Amino acid sequence: MIRKQIFPLALIAAAALLAGCKPSYPPAKPVSQLNPREFRGYQVYQQDCASCHYADHTGDLHGPSLFAMYQKKYLPSGAPANDDRVSATIMDGHGIMPGFGNQISRQQLQNLLAYLHTL
Ligand code: HEC
Structure with missing residues (x-):
């Protein structure tokens, strides 16, 4: 009797453990649902x-995927x-990634961060 109740629980626990090993994230917000700032x-x-x-x-691709970037801790x-690190990466570059400090305005950077948060 008790065994029958524990088995499904054990299955759920095992599934949760497996899921924890390879986290899956909710899909990015569809472009059609972005607000004006996110769209910019x-x-x-x-x-x-x-x-x-x-x-x-x-x-x-040439750099790592940015999907679910802000859903991860690192x-x-x-x-x-966080926004500080990502802003610095975008403006100053990182490793072989070029910096965009001369091409992107502060406003564009804020819009870009808003968009990255939807991924
Ligand atoms: C010419 C290719 C290229 C372009 C364009 C580019 N990146 Fe990158 N990016 C890279 C590469 C390569 C890396 C990995 C660099 C490394 O680990 O040294 C990277 C890394 C990153 C990272 C991770 C930094 C970290 O600390 O791990 C972020 C965030 C990022 N890019 C955001 C952006 C954003 C936002 C843009 C657009 C403004 C952009 N990148 C444009 C090539 C590019």
């Missing part, structure tokens, strides 16, 4: 980032996934 960020992304980073799925480099 999406346009910056298309122009300056999409050639090197996927935004809608995991997997590397960036691929191990730095914390």
Whole structure:
């Protein structure tokens, strides 16, 4: 009797453990549902980032995927996934990634961050 009740629980626990090993994230917000600011960020992304980073799925292009970037605690480099670090990466560059400090205005950067938060 008791065994019958424990078995399903054990299955759920095992599934939770497996899920914990390879976390899956909710899909990015569809472009059609972006607010105006996020959409302007999406346009910056298309122009300056999409050639090197996927935004809608995991997997590397020239750089690491940015999908679910803010849903994780750390960036691929191990730095914390927060606006300060991401802004510095975008403006100053990182490793072989070029910096965009001369091309992106503060306003565009804020829009871009808003968009990245929807991924
Ligand atoms: C020419 C290709 C290229 C472009 C364009 C580019 N990146 Fe990158 N990006 C890279 C590469 C390569 C890395 C990995 C660098 C490393 O680990 O040294 C990277 C890393 C990153 C990281 C992770 C940093 C970390 O600490 O792990 C973020 C965030 C990022 N890019 C955001 C962006 C955004 C936002 C844009 C658009 C403004 C952009 N990138 C444009 C190539 C690019």
